[in-house]
Amino acid sequence: MDIMENMQMEVMNMDISERLQELRKKEGYSQEQVAEMLGLSRQAISKWESGQGKPEIDNIIKLTEIYHVSADYILLGTEKVSVPVPEKKELSQEYKKAIGIIAIIAATAIVTVLFITALGLLSRLGI
Structure with missing residues (x-):
């Protein structure tokens, strides 16, 4: 297994909370900044990232724009699935x-x- 496949496996094994935290840190945002962009409290973001809650679909859509990833990546850890x-x-x-x-x-x-x-x-x- 090469390095790229190994990284993909790690991403797929993460749950949503870990992916959300990783994406936020990758973009250089604090929980407070993301909360402000979404019109939510910092505690809401903290709950998502600690696995105590999950974002609603409208917030997932906003997160795709903030983090520049697909909803599939946030939810499943994979990029968009192509349908023939x-x-x-x-x-x-x-x-x-x-x-x-x-x-x-x-x-x-x-x-x-x-x-x-x-x-x-x-x-x-x-x-």
Whole structure:
């Protein structure tokens, strides 16, 4: 295991309270300064960092901005998990196929209505 993997394992083994304290110190803030930025008491920050409490989601979002990390990092100790997104080409092809089918159905309906209308007119004319 190289140094980078070892550091990642240490971060993942930390709990939220340890990560919050580490991030605050890394940014050079005191508990008082972070509390002021969040509009909370220093005791609230102290409780988070000692594991006696956990921040609400709105405060986690603010902490991501203060500490320049993702919410995943604060909560899980990992960076953002990427979710595979289908390529636009696949969606575009399916979309085009659906539009084509709808166009064929609409054209068939129009031709049918015109044909039935024409038959009705022809029968009235005696043809």
